[in-house]
Amino acid sequence: MSREKRMRRAKNIVWTAAGAYDFTPEFLAFYRDGTPDRYLNTIVGLVHRHYDAAILGAFFHSLDDSLLRDTFLDVVWMGLEHAVYEREIGVRPALFDLREEHARRFLADQADLSMQELMARDDLVHTLRAARCRACLTGKAGLRNPWERSLYAALAWEGSLATEAIVQRAQAVLHHYFRFHFRDVLHRHAWHISLGSRMNAWIRRAMPMEHRFEDGIVPARAKETAAAGGSTLATLRGLVADAAPWTARLAAEIAERFGAPLIAERERSAIECMVCRGAHRKAHLAFTRGRVHSTAREANAAYLASHARVYETGIRQLAAQLKNTLAVTRAPMTLDARCGRLAPRLVWRALHANDGRVFHAGEETPVSDFSVTLLLDASASRKAQQGAIAAQAYLVAAALSRARIPVQVVAFSSVKGCTVLVRLKPFVGGEAKAVLRYEARGWNRDGLALRAVRPLLAGGRGRPLLIVFTDAHPADTLPLADGMLMHGYAGARAVQDAADAVRELRSGGVRVAGIVESVLPEGETDSVARMVFGHDFTRIDRPEQLAARVGALVARQIRG
């Protein structure tokens, strides 16, 4: 069983016991072989059920500065375990079996420890834990040391205690048996043990955050200013107004920022010649694989981890919905017909009812033969939602993969007049989590990106479905070329350009749909989305909506 599955199993045990699913357990317990410990995870959940999580959490965090933090936590948990077991055993008789099972495994696990494991374990906590396990199995704790016996007895907390009393009992035990000074945590004075405040400050000094703009990248505010402007060069003063020629230096810069090229230069140049015409004749194209390592990936992974439950649930729900849609629409409808496969039971109709429909014909519904490309707007205006967008794309890609629908994920943005398409996940051989490399920067020349992605659709199976993740706000520093005039790539012209690109894709047999997520008002973005996608778009305001709305969108596309 993989680590993720073991974690999920352990969390589910905690949530079952807690009767709540809206929190991330701070503590999870596993045996040496990685198997979740049903008993201790149940205890964690029951503690959450019966005691005030905020008060207990504050108490636990007050121990963070302690050198013996782990020992103190384990000791306190032993007291909590006793209290909650006593409180719950009357209504949950299975706890007895769980505790016995835990005791047997704990004692068996300790019998064969390596030297490193013996050195790493906390002897005091182990002694107390083993004593409790022996008491559970034999009725006798088997402790000889008077101090340990006294501490063991002091951890037999009653089930009737309320949270505040639990905290006071814990403080009393730690004060009496460990002799550190403290102040009452309920009045927000923290525990301070061993390290003084200056030492703490030196160890915990945070590096200052640097804010800088990448070359040619302008914050979102300026984009809105440009979008409000007209078609004169004056609007674009101070911004990049014309594309640099494609040079080795530009190629190297693109590679450094966006990863190694995806296709050979000759192929890239051919696509650019074909696509960058008319209003886009001054633009360039690049296709890359994305950077393998990036700070964006770490940040996105952290975001996903902190919202793991929402997104894992969404993956399961969307995958189930997709499988369901495929199963339902895949089934051919059998019709009585005048040709096809002979139906013996209908033959009499030809003789006696003068009805020649004695054959069965199946209505073909080849809906499983398609692939999906997710096209993500990766412009700087999406920076604030970078983690969320990466997680949403991951959710959709993972769900499609589970439903055995080929999926690739491509992000696009524009820098220095070059629209870069970064393939984060290929159809074959890539895992969904590679999508977390998504990084928002640059501008977004939507119309050009939609035209440029077309060659990448050919790698999939059957009829392609393109789903565009967008804020319905195309904008680029490189203007649209219109004869001798240059129009800013923003506002109505940019939207029309994107709509034209979608129309061209659809006329070429590509189904296109949009997922709109924007901080701008719904009325403003929806009208733009309608212009570009027609009825084939959906708006997402919260991640919990994603599975149902994307499922409905894809189902509509599948059914045609």
Next chain:
Amino acid sequence: MDVLEQLRQQGVNADLLVGVRRYRERYPWQDEQALAVPQYFYDGKEVLESAIAALLAGENLLLAGPKATGKNVLAEHLAAIFARPEWTVSFHIHTDAASLIGTDTFEAGAVRFRPGPVCACAEAGGMAIFDEINMARNEALAVLHALLDHRRRLDVPGYGQLRVHAATRFIATMNYGYAGTRDLNEALASRFVVIQMPMLDEAGIARLLEKAVPDLRQETYALFAALFADLQEKAAQGEISAHAVDLRGLIAALRLMEKGIAPRSAVAMGITNQCFDPDERQIVADTVALRVPKAYAVRGKVR
């Protein structure tokens, strides 16, 4: 206990009971076919009142909701309340007009019409129960449109028009989101009044278990109702599918325990093994282990 007396004890609106009595007097069942006696009565005053009112008003009734909300139990209970025979039609993806209305057949050298369950029910004035109505294709269900709206008639090609008996009522049940289900066509859905069936609470589940498997220790019903509630919540949170949220499976497990099967084995047979995904099965097994002891006496004897 008499069905109407049982409703009176539940506190169902007395005017509705008067309405039911009048319906029964107006449409007494006199055919040879015996009226089925439901195994369970639905326990839920508000839902019963809504359903009875809908049928008294001549409306078609759609009961929508997830598993274990008592849709079929309510439908059968309503048939008993109104003292009409029931025709249950289980819908599936291959359901077509012929399987509903009927079809030609060749019998004794002549072509004859063999009526389907819908025709038979409509002629007899029965209670038609369309089970899992949203598993059939919408195209196949279009044949029911004229039957379910104000026209109340059925045109059978080649055989004329079938007039629906005034006592006939149509009840449909519907799960949604499960494998094989689909959205109900708007034209069809608008011909029903809809009751969203509430999930049973722990007390309701315990009462139902007691009716299904009586004479066990009282603690047993509370314990297994709590287990069922845990599974329901876990499925609602998306951690497991609805496979394990199976009241029939739970009742079967209790019956197996009565026969001497160990508690966790019995629950495994009735519930855990309904999950074919191994990860899900493990999570369900953990959930069971948090409630069901290894040894448990259902009738005072440890097994």
